[in-house]
Amino acid sequence: MNTAFLIQLLVNGLVVGTLYGVVAMSFVLIYKATQVVNFAQGELLLIGAWVCWALLTKYGVPFW
Secondary structure (H helix, E strand, O other): OOHHHHHHHHHHHHHHHHHHHHHHHHHHHHHHHHOOOOOHHHHHHHHHHHHHHHHHHOOOOOOO
16 A cells, blocks of 8 residues: 555545534534534535535635
């Protein structure tokens, strides 16, 4: 296995894991504060992912 590929997989795993953690913490924070499960931040996350994807693919904006 190529070392650069392994590092890329590790970084991608950390980014996805961090994203899942932040989303989970926001669900807990909203639930603890209001006692209501609110899934609106999932919609905002999806819209942000679509915008990021469009900027990366259509306009060639660098990821960083």
